[in-house]
Amino acid sequence: MTTSSKKKKDKKKDFQKPKLRVGKAAPKAANATSTSFKAKSISLKQQALSAIAPTLEAQCVHHLGLLDHKADKQRQESLAFLTSAITGITPGTPLPQPASVIIPAVQRLILDPSNAVRQQLLKLLKILPENDVATHADQLLLHTRAGMTHLSVQIRTFALEVLQWLVRVAGDEVVSCAGGWVKMLKCFLSLLIWKSEGEGKWSQAKSYGKSDAKLQVKQMDALTAFLRAGLYHAQVVSISNDSNFPLWQTEHHMLSERSNVYAHLNLFSATRDEEAEMFEDREDRQRVFNDRAEPAVVTGLEQALKAGGEMGRAAAQLRKVVRDGMADFHREEIIV
Amino acid sequence: MKRKVGALEKIEADHAALRFKIKRDPQSYRDDFNNQWQQYETLRDLFLQSPSTQGTGLADLKDLVEFVSHVADLYPDLCAQFPSDLQQILLQHHEVLEYELRDKMVGSLCLLRNKDVIDSVALLNTLFPVLVATPSKSLRQLLFTKILSDLRSSNVKTTNHKLNRTVQTVLYNLLESDKESPKGIWAVKITRELWKKQIWTDARAVEVMRLAALSENEKVIAGGVRFFLGGDKEREEAAEESSDDDNVDMAKLKHQAGINKKTKKKARDLKKAAATVKRKEKKKNAPHPLNFSALHLLHDPQGFAENLFSKHVQNTKAKLQLETKLLVLQLVSRLVGLHKLTVLSLYSYFLKHLTPRQASVTSYLACLAQATHSYVPPDVLEPLVQKIANEFVSEASASEVAAAGLNAIREICVRQPLAMTDTLLQDLVMYRKSKDKGVMMAAKGLLSLYREVGAELLHKRDRGKDASMGIRAGTIKEQRYGEEAAGGIEGIELLEAWKEDERRKKRIAAGLDPDGTDGDSQLDEAEDWKKWELESDSDSDEEGWINVESDGEDINISDSEDEDKGKPKAKKAKLDSATPAPNEGSKSAEPETAAAKQAQISKLLTTTILTPADLKQLKALQEQTAINAHLPSHKRAAMLAARHADEAITAETIEAAASLGKKNTKEEKIAMAKADRETNHQSTTAKRKAKKESEGKSTTNKEKARKKNFLMTLGKAKSKNKRSLGDVKKTLQGHIERSKRGGKRGNKGN
Structure with a gap:
């Protein structure tokens, strides 16, 4: 309390309510910011005045651009639009946008944090033409592998689904692309924490992100599919030589229909080590698998088989694939 | 994203x-x-x-x-x-x-x-x-x-x-x-x-x-x-x-720690402060790091200066801005002045630019002065000085220009006095009668400079007392180009006299003939060596350190006691000047003793090693006898000496003279007077109070009571007077009791 009347007045001033009067503009707040500005001329950007609706192609381009949007919902809706646009076209006509545009744009959504977006993505991927997917298999595989090692369990699970789809659609490309075989095997082993006896630790450390049995089963299923694609004989297309009789095995001398045929020569990019190398032959893959992964897989399988139940069944499947796939390799070794 | x-x-x-x-x-x-x-x-x-x-x-x-x-x-x-x-x-x-x-x-x-x-x-x-x-x-x-x-x-x-x-x-x-x-x-x-x-x-x-x-x-x-x-x-x-940003007052901190609430954080702060103080102390005692200036660390300054000059300044193809060019020129002239280099083309370059119309000509003048040193041939500088005099110093030119010109000439002549001719100097000195204060002061500066370094060039009436007496006596000799004065230690004769005096006293105390030259001069020497260190370490003795005298006695480099002719000479000097301190003034009046003194100085310097204690004594003696240090000419000399040789001359130095006559406007004067003073003074208590009030904190009961309206207190005061004796007693007792208990609620803990 002060005795000074001036100070009292000053204090009062702070708490006085501004008087409002009917018909008068309300007094401005003390912190009001003037947003008015002066300009010599104002130009409006061109407005679309055409009455014609944009074409499907243009809409698709627009929605592809929206895949980076920050709202989950928007991303999901854009994906849904693309899905419906692709399913909507009559068979035989080309896609509204070529797959070489769509796939690079959508593939990074494999790592999307929102579950709804990821599910929508898988739907979209599944309706894409299979041979288009095959040409982009290496890119998709990279993203899938990133997903498989992601911190979030949900994304890890989802990435396995994508992998299974990818192996089903383009198994040959997946196992033979650059880094596709060794890096994937390494990735699986580290996910399953399978180690060969030599480097095994005393005790298995519990993993950090909950690696429950269900996830492990899924991982083993995916590994089964992957190994089946890599170790089994590719479906040999029966060659009928009758049609062009004097020429034998013409298709071997023709230019391949695949894109980037000489990728394995690695002419234009950085030199690859063994991990990033391409293994196009089944024998090569068998050899590498034997070198790098088989002991670990066998020991891991033993433990998984003991666990029984669902995991045991998955492990049995896997063991069968490994045995079948590696059978002729081991036989050769014995013979040699 | x-x-x-x-x-x-x-x-x-x-x-x-x-x-x-x-x-x-x-x-x-x-x-x-x-x-x-x-x-x-x-x-x-x-x-x-x-x-x-x-x-x-x-x-x-x-x-x-x-x-x-x-x-x-x-x-x-x-x-x-x-x-x-x-x-x-x-x-x-x-x-x-x-x-x-x-x-x-x-x-x-x-x-x-x-x-x-x-x-x-x-x-x-x-x-x-x-x-x-x-x-x-x-x-x-x-x-x-x-x-x-x-x-x-x-x-x-x-x-x-x-x-x-x-x-x-x-x-x-x-x-x-x-x-x-x-x-x-x-x-x-x-x-x-x-x-x-x-x-x-x-x-x-x-x-x-x-x-x-x-x-x-x-x-x-x-x-x-x-x-x-x-x-x-x-x-x-x-x-x-970095050295004075963290000045910690340890005593204050300790005091505060005693009073304020004791928390772990505060204890930590105190410890940290103590550590910094200790570190600082250590740093203070550590020997000063010897940092050479960049100009001294240059290899081949001559080559560097020549390169710089020919590449950036002289070269007409170099498209540098004037500002940069001036910077380079400054550096070149600085190098030339500091290392006493010879870049003769530099001076002819200046000749072209020394006109009052040249942009930032004062910088050029400063550079020229900077590039002058005692090894520059006078005949190279003469035309430059002449040109400055012609272009700048005339009745027709503005007073600032004339002042700058005179000042520049003076700065050049300080470094090379031989660059001046007598007719020119006599002309320039006439400007001391100028009405403009800047010009007048600059001319006077030139005059007083030449009174010291080249009085013969001046008219007889301008030479002044010291110089004309010196010329007559022959002590002031004309300086030659390239001549170097013999080095010595200023005031060494004072030290010599003082030492002699001490020795006499000691001998008297010992009961010997004060003027005797027998045996114990070695004793003196030993005493000197004992006092190798200064007495400044007396404070360190308090920490319980025992001072062990080093065995300095057996290090005896001096061999003065072997030479018999050394001592008598010293004695003669002592006899000449019985009172050692004030004889400085009379020294110049006795030219016949000068030769003897010369010998004596060289003797002390060449036969003994001066200990730090000696040097301290020497300094003290110098200060004692600095009577004539208050004369204006000596003051000037001291100021000149104080200016370090490494320091640059800038355009401001040249322009300073011109600003002398200028009068400040009223606003400038007021601003200068107000310069670093608080606008409205407040006591610390008032400040604290204001701060408290602005923070919206409450007041104490005492403060409230003090501020209470007088009329409101009246009623209570009246009723207090009407109390019965019993009531009064009860109140007083209550008061005593409360104070014993320690307040209304009391000290529950105790």
Whole structure:
């Protein structure tokens, strides 16, 4: 309390309510910011005045651009639009946008944090033409592998689904692309924490992100599919030589229909080590698998088989694939 | 573009949490780290396919890079490739990288350096090329600070010569490889900053700057030249700043600690303050680091000065701005003056520019004065002085111009008095009758200068008492070109006399003949050696240290006692001047003793070693006898001596005379008077009160009572008077009781 009347007045001033009067503009707040500005001329950007609706192609381009949007919902809706646009076209006509545009744009959504977006993505991927997917298999595989090692369990699970789809659609490309075989095997082993006896630790450390049995089963299923694609004989297309009789095995001398045929020569990019190398032959893959992964897989399988139940069944499947796939390799070794 | 992560997801798995766990127990989480490492590798591969993407995957990669760099030191086998990855990406793609990721990578590399995963050389070899090449300003800023801080931190404990040499070589090569590119500015900036911080103080750093000054890019030239002109001053200022920024008053802190609430934090603060004080004390006692100025560390200053001059100033093809040119000229003249170099073409260059119409001519004048020294041939300077006199000093020219001209002539003649002819000097001296104060003062300055250094050139009536007496007596001789005065120690004769006096006293005390020359002179010598150190360490004696006298007696370099002719001479000198102190004034009046004195001085200097105690005594004696130090001529001489030879002459020095006559306006006067004074004075209590009030804090009961309206207290006061005796007693007793209890509630604890 002060005795000074001036100070009292000053204090009062702070708490006085501004008087409002009917018909008068309300007094401005003390912190009001003037947003008015002066300009010599104002130009409006061109407005679309055409009455014609944009074409499907243009809409698709627009929605592809929206895949980076920050709202989950928007991303999901854009994906849904693309899905419906692709399913909507009559068979035989080309896609509204070529797959070489769509796939690079959508593939990074494999790592999307929102579950709804990821599910929508898988739907979209599944309706894409299979041979288009095959040409982009290496890119998709990279993203899938990133997903498989992601911190979030949900994304890890989802990435396995994508992998299974990818192996089903383009198994040959997946196992033979650059880094596709060794890096994937390494990735699986580290996910399953399978180690060969030599480097095994005393005790298995519990993993950090909950690696429950269900996830492990899924991982083993995916590994089964992957190994089946890599170790089994590719479906040999029966060659009928009758049609062009004097020429034998013409298709071997023709230019391949695949894109980037000489990728394995690695002419234009950085030199690859063994991990990033391409293994196009089944024998090569068998050899590498034997070198790098088989002991670990066998020991891991033993433990998984003991666990029984669902995991045991998955492990049995896997063991069968490994045995079948590696059978002729081991036989050769014995013979040699 | 950072995407929000759901709360639940975050709880479950998040890099920060994993990092924390890994740091506590690296072995158990090895598999998890391995997963993350694979994730990083995958994302890196993805990223490398198109490094310029701005997409969403980058945020993840950024997180992972941060995560891995934090724990990389725990898994050296897994992350062996990580640093080289980052280096490759930065070096190859720094131009197209998304800026947040780029900054993160730089930060991660520095982190790896701090964790000793990579060494400084590797780090700097990555950062420096990027710094030089990148077009991004913010990245340059970041890299610059990182490079500096890394260099500083690796030089903290001891000077890291190897690293310094490597970096200096890199900078040198950068400057040398392309002389025209502006990239060299980074070499200049880094060197200058490190010089300022006293991290680089060697000749190699100076060599880098020398190269910069000789480059062909104007910015780089200016940077290099500015370094030589101002780098040392900057360094000194920085050192002073750092020394007095944390002045801790220990006594006050201790006192406060006794009174204030005792918390752990406060105790820690006190301990820290004590440590800093101790460190400071240690630093104070440590020998002062010997830092040579950059100008002194130059190899081949003659070659440098010639190169600079011919390349940037004289060369008509050099397209430098006037400002830069002047800077270079300043440096050249500074070098010439400091190292007494001979660059004769410099003086003929000046001849062209010494007209009042020349832009910033005072700088030229200052440069000319700076470039003058006692070895410049007078016949080179004469036309220059003549030209200044003709162009500047005339009745027709403005008073400022004349004052500047006179002042410049004076500054030149201080350094080379022989540059003046008698007719010109006599003309110029006439200006002391000028009505303008600046011109008058400048002319007087010239006059008083020549009274000291070349009185014969003046009219007889202008010479003054000292000079004319000196000329008549023959003590003032004409100086010749290139002549050097014999060196000596000022006031040494005083010391000699004082020593003799002491010896006499001692001999009298011992009961010997005070003038005797027998035996005990050795004793004196020994005494002197005992007093080798000053008496200043008396305070250190308090700490219980026992002073052990060093056995100085047996170090006897002086051989004066063997020579019999040494002592009698000293005695004669003593007999001449019975009172040692004030005989300074009469010295010049007795020319016949001068020769004897000369001999005596040389004797003391050549036969004994002066101990620090001697030097202290000498200083004291000098101060005692400094009677004539108050004469104006001596004051001037002292001022001249005080001005360090290293200091530059600037345009202000030349212009100073002109400003003498100028009168300040009223506003300027008021501003000057107000300069550093508080506008409204308040007592500390008032300030504290005002602060409290502004913070809206409450007042004490006492304050409330003091401020209470007088009328309100009246009623109570009245009723108090009407109380019965019993009531009064009760109140008083209550008061006593309360004070015993310690207040209304009492001290419950006790």
